[in-house]
Each structure stands twice: as structure tokens, then as C-alpha cells.
Amino acid sequence: MIKMNKSDSKMASARNVLAMFLSFSVLMSSSAADSGKSVVVAFDRESAFDAVEQETISVIWFTNFTEEIDRVEVTTSNSKNSEVTYYSQPMLYTTNSPVEINVTRVNGEVTYYGEINMTTLFVGFNEVQIYFYDKDNNTIGLVTKEQKVYLKGQALADAFSYGSAVLQAFLYFFMGATLDLAIVKTIVVRPVGPVLGLFCQYGLMPSIAYGLGLLIFPDDFSLRLGLFLNGCCPGGGQSNMWTHLLGGSLDLSIMMTTVSTLAAFGTVPLWVLTVGPTIADGGNFVIPFVDLITTVVVLIFPCVIGIICQSVCPKVVIYSKKILTPYSMAVLLYTFSFGVYAYFYLFSILTWKSASAGLLLPLLGYTLGTLLAKLFCLTMREAIAVGIETGIQNTMLSIIILTVAIEKPTANLAAVVPGSNTLFTPVPLLIVYIIKKIYEKVRGKEIPEVNTSTTDLKSVDSKPVELQLNGHSIPDLDKKSQLDAEGGITNPAADLRDIA
Template sequence: MAFGRVWLSISMFLLAAALQWSSVNAVVRAEDTEPELPVVAFYPETLDLITEGKTVQVMWYTNITDNAETVDAKMAKWREAEVADFGEPIQGTPQLEDANATDILSMTDISYYGYVNVTAKFVGFNTLLVKLYNEMNETVAEGEMAMTVKLKSDNLITIYTYVVGVTTAVVYFLMGMTIDLQVVKGIAKRPVGPAVGIFCQYIMMPLISFGLGLALYSGDSFEERLMRLGMFLSGCCPGGGASNMWTHLLGGSLDLSCMMTCVSTFVSFASVPLWVLTLGPVIMSDADFVIPYIDITITVISLIIPCGVGILLQAKFPGSKMVRFCSKMMSPFCAMNLILIFTFGTYCYLYIFTLFDWRTLVAGIALPTLGYTAGSIFAALFRMDTARIIAVGVETGVQNYTIALVILILTVSSPAGEIATALPGAFMLFTPLPLLILLFIRKSYLWYRNRHSDKLSPSTGLKDVPGKTGVSKGVAHHQSDVEKKGSGIDNLAAELSDKV
């Protein structure tokens, strides 16, 4: 139980660090009650939620008595927006027809004004800076205006959501046709696997994500807190549908994986609000968190209905050609769906790459990898076989990051919500990388083993080779069980467990 004590110590340390960090940041900083008014003012006062690609005109004005010969306008940052063009200072009072500009129309002491055209480029925050110079090229007035840019609506994301929803439903149907009902009943009678998975997913992962967020984004700026929030919410999500596909491809227990996904999604109705409303305000105290119960419910329904239909058909037509066909289609369809998510999904959310830096890359790989490690260690501590260790590890590391995306979009106003989605997006992209490496290693091992056994079979035969008897019997026993039942997991991990 040494590993268990180590992980418990780490959990307590992270929790203590969270409480200490929250108490330190609870100090209220005094704000200036009388801010100095800018010499150069703007109409409109701010540029709020300008759509990407749109160009807007801003008027600046001032009441200085000095001569203003030239003007310079630029953006504080290059990524979100750029100044398309601007004119020279105009002496006098502007003639505006906008009814909302009565405060400017009533000002008769305006000495200079001018116009600046600003083009929104990318979602985020920026500031327009304007300076006026006299004939000696000395600054006589300056001012700044805040600007926010919102994401351009894209129907392609909506299409991607529906396509992935349909393909995932088909995968769940195939899972229902493939899983071994006797194994599921055995797991339900002794639910050690689901219990270990729930502990790793809803105790270890939120604490790991909170601690990792503090380590990588330790600053107190608004952007740093946004990234910490995205990291933490990602760690609080339930298991995702991709976990079942990866478990199947890696030779894990599909029966245990499906049961864990179902149980963890039900538990998320209580666990997600508990963590979000407890440590969420510690990260961002001014946010009014919204829990997407509707999206969680849709996830539950999309899991239960297709899988339930598959289970009913398997029970009604055991050993039929349809069941055997679905069992054979499971692996290629899982692979096809994962390729679709990785390629089409990457293209639809291409804007997230612009928000990436080295910390995003480290976080995107570290969080799921730590989840795989924690789940595998705890499953091994409870003496589970290889197939179940794979299922628990994958289920812990692969999460439904869509829940985190929805919470961020509903809780944090645009464009901050879109910026915070960079980390859930990074997790979606980088979660498969360690699993792809494991899948390559596993396929290479199986290819080498099959090739080696093919060379031995014609001359000596496996039955006559000392030390190989258990392997041949185990494989034969596994094959006969599949033929006898006509159902069960299309799971190559059974061969590995028989060899062990």
C-alpha cells in the first residue's frame, strides 16, 4: 500500500496548497477612487465584442489648447486587432448625427478630433493607443480605448458536433452488441473497478489539475487566472466516450470501461458542481459559475440509449451473424471515429493553436498522462488483471472535456470564455498521444509474437514446445468461449492475460 500512501500525501499537499494560495490572494487591493481622466477621449468609449474580420471606425477628440500637428494610432498588441488607417487631426468641433452622441455634441470646447479605422483579427482583448504631437514632435495628448474581439461564428463547428454525435452513438451501439453481459453482472456484484475509477477521476484528477494549474500559471493576472480555471474545470469532467474506444483498441476490458463511463457520468451530476463551486471561486472569485446539467443529461442519454439497444439485440439474438458482424466492426469503427475527431475537430477549432505556448503544450500532455498513471497504479494496488488496469487507467485519463468547454462559455463572458477554452482544446488534441504510443507498442508486440509463432508452428508445433502449453491452452480456451457464446468482447487483451 506504499503507492496509496504516496498518492494520499500528494492529495493532502495539493489541498493544503490550494487553501494557502486562496488565503494569500484574499487580500483586497485598494483601488484609486479618482482615476485621472484621459486627455484624448473616444467615441464610442469602448469597442466591445467586435467580430473577427470586421473593420470599425472610432472617433477621437480632445480639448487641448496646444497645436496638434500629427497623430499616431496603434494597437497595444498585434494579435487581436490592427489599425487599418487613420487621418490627420481636424481642428474644430465634429458634426455627429448619432443620437447617442449627445454628450459630445454638447461639448463646445473640443479643439481637435479625428478618425481611426480598426480591424478585428483574433478573439481576445486589446487596447487602442492614440498620441498627438506638436510641430516639435513632442507629445501633447494621449489616450487609450479598450477593445474586445469575439470569435467569428462558424457553421462548421455545428456540423462537426452533429457528425461526431452520430458516429459516437454508432460506436456505443456496437459496444452494446459486443460487451459480455456475464462479465458486466460480475462487475456489478463486486464493483471494485468502478469504485477505483470514481476515486481516481473525481478525487485525484481535480486535485492534480488544480496543482498543475498553480505550477504552470502562478501569476495573478486575468489571463493567468483564466488558464488556471480552464485547467481545473478540465480535471473535473467525467469520462468521455473516447475512453471506451481507446480501451477496446488497447485490449482493455470494454465491459468495465462502459460501466465506468456510465457510472462516472451519473456521479458527475453531484461531483462536478461540488468541485466547481468549491475551488472554482478560489481561482476566479468574480465568476458566476453555471453548471451545464442539460449537457450532462444529453451525455447520459446518448450513452444509455444506443448501448441499451445493442445489449437488447445481443440478448435476443445471441450468436447470430449480426452480433458477430458488429463484433468485427468494433475496432475499425473506433479507429475511424478517433481519426475523425482528431482531424476534423482540429480543423474546426484551429483558432485554439494561436493561443498555445510552451505551458499549454506541457499541460496538454501532463494532465492526461498523470491520469493514466494514477488510474493504473491504483488498479494495480487492488490486484486487477492487465485488461482491467488498462480500462481504469484510460478511463481516468480520457475525460469529456466538452463539459469544461460549456461551463467556460456559459460562466465567463466573451471573449474570456473562448480564451480559457485553449486548455480543454489542448487536452482534446494531446490526450491521444500517449495512447497512440502504447497502441503502436502493443500492435508491434502482437505482430512480432504472431510472426514468431508462425515460424514455430510448422516444425515443432506449440503443443510440443516446453513452456508454451499454457499459451496454447489459454488461446484455445478463449477462442472456444467466443464461439460458444457468440458474443463477448472482441478483446485481444484476453490473449495477453492468458499468457501472463
């Protein structure tokens, strides 16, 4: 676990500069040095300074300071993270004082004590500063105590994750029911698309993420790590949905998602355990294999059930074809509404740098993945699938690795990068989808959607075609000649009719 030391805040006034020279965090020398004693300031509950959001804390400070302390002033360096709601003035300590103090922590002698009440507001780091003044209002000492405010229980975030898993399971069932097995067989025989997708997913994206991290976050290792981990993760489930909506090859998309998720068991540890320590030296990098297995189960099992339904329940196929697009839009709406609400805290710490990283990573993935697919002579539908599969990552896996690798609340703050990626990943795709729909309206007809299922054999004319020569029928024309006359292998309807 990496221990983060927050750098001291710059003092704006001359008083603060002077106070820094007089500060004492645990041990400090003062006029009491004449008696051979060190001045100590301690707290009855040191751990109380580290609390979750929206929590009220109360601590007692005590010291063996021998100079007369006339008054104190308690402030915080960042009012966004926590605020001081009350602090008492210094009180002389006696054996009859109504507080329990461990005097051994201040060399066996206590002279003054006081109370501080605080309320934690928002996740992050803060510093609690206690100024000591004499009767002439001169600063005679300063105590600076680091405070960590942790993220409050993520019940909403967990609910969103579980809800997404359920919706994705049904989505994969509908996709499995509409898969064209003939196309899948062709892809398996000639796996150019999946192999190219693997290269883009685990060769291109981690390299892009690493380079963007150096460019955008040169001085913040935690944000660089968050971006790099995001780029190392396999494709997300929404890649298949967007491939369907934008007219790509859904069959190829599902194949690539399955292959990349299975390959993640080897590629993710390889990248994280070799390059991760160069970004965060000493990080406790743990690969969430359980979550990877869960992803595989959520992906494959419903899809297999859908494929089986193609044979045992053809009506389900028809229903799945009709519902796939509106259901995909419902999932998208769920993500943009409940997802934004569940992770709303990220907007409070979102900067232009983290927003840029969250947008550039998927955008470069979409662009380079599509261009490489066209370079390898894939069709436009296949290129769309490769581009989308490249640009979309499973951000939840990166957040899990991040929260284990570095301590909280640093991990919560670094999660803004994968969170930003989640928010901005659909933006370019949504813009393209809107343009596509406008184009369809302007032309007065729809651009064909993804052919997500086998061709409907009922729509193919099953009547035999009777060729005639000089007005006479030729009933004994062999099948090959007949198919050639109808268009041969360039006519899929003829091939399917013959199979039927």
C-alpha cells in the same frame, strides 16, 4: 461574470514613457485647465472597439482639447489581434462638419475630431493608442482604449461536436451489442473496478488538475480554472474505444463510464462550486445539467439498444464484433482530422505551458489509475480499463462551464487548456497502440484483442466427453466429476457448453 482588466503594456521608448504621464483615457488635465475645463477625448461608438474576428470597424474620435493639435498617430499594442488600416489627421470641428457628435460627452465643446478604421484579426485583448503632437512634434497627449476581439462564429466547432455525438452514439450501439452480460453481472456483484474508477475520476483527477494549475499557471487564474474544470469532468466516450483497441476490459470500461457520468450530477457541482471560486473569485459558475443529460442519453440509449439486439437479432452481434475495431479507428481519424481543423485557432495561442498541462493531466491519470488498479489486485485488462477511464475527460463540459464562468474573450483564451487536453490525450495511447501492433508483427501473431462479447457457443465443441478407465467407458460419471476432469471452473468453454 468576472471583468478582466488587462495590465498596461510596458513602454519601450522614452517617448512612450513620457506619453503615459500625459495620457488621458476619459478625463485629463492640460493647459486648458486655466479656463477651468477638463480635457476629454470620446468616441462616437465606444462599443465598436469590441468586435469579432475578421471584422472592419470605423470610429470617430473627438475632443475639446484647446491646444493646437498638429497631427495624430494611431497604433495598437498587439498587431496579432487587430491592426489600424487608416486614420485621418485631426480636423477642426464646426457646426458644418459632416459628422454627428454628442457634444455633451466633451463638456459641450468640440475642437478637433478624426476618423480611425481598424480590422480585427484574432481573438484576444489589445490596446488602441492615439498619440497627439503639436507643431513642434512634441507629444502632448495619449489616449489608450482597451479593445476586445471575440472568437468568430464557431460553425465548424459546432459541426464537429454534433458529428462526434452521432459517431459516439453508433459506437456505443456496437459496444452494447458486444457486451458480455455475464461479466457485467460479475462486476455488479463485486464492483471494485467502478468504485475505484469513481475515486480516480472525482478524487484523483481534480486534485491533480488543481496542483498542476498552481505549478504551471501560478499567475494566470483563467488557465488554472480551465485546467481544474477539465479535471473535474466525467470520463469521455473515447475511453471505451481506446480500452477496446488496447486490449482492456470493454465491459468494465462501459460500466465505469456510465457510473461516472451519472455521478457527475453531484460530483461536478461539488468540486466546481466549492473550489472554483477559490481560483476565480466572483466567477459566475453554472453547471450545464442539460449537457450532462445529453451525455447520459447519448451513452445509455444506444448501448441499451445494442444489448437488446443480442437477444432479438444475433446477426447484429456478429456484425458489431467485426466492425468495432475499424469503426473505432474511423472515429479516431475523424477526431484527429476534422477536430484539429475545427479548433485550429488554438494552435495560434498554444504555449509550451498549456501544451504541458494538456499532456501531463491525462498521462498522470493513465499511470496512477493503472497502478492503483493493480494495487487492488485487478487483472491487467481491468487495470487498463481503469487507467484509460481515469485519464480521459469530457472536455466539452469544461469548456461550457468555462465560457459561462468568465467573460469573453478571456474564456476563449482559457479554453486553450481543455483544447490542448483534447489534442494530447490520445498521444500516449496512440504510441502504446503502435508499439502493441509492432510487437504483434514481430512475434508473428496477434495479441488477443478485447473479448467484447459473449463467447461464441458454436466454437465450443458440444460433443460429450466420454471418460474411460482401463479401456472401459464410464457413462454414469456425474457432471461434477466430468467437469473436474475437463478442467472444472478453470475451463470457461466447459462451463458455457454445459449451460448450452
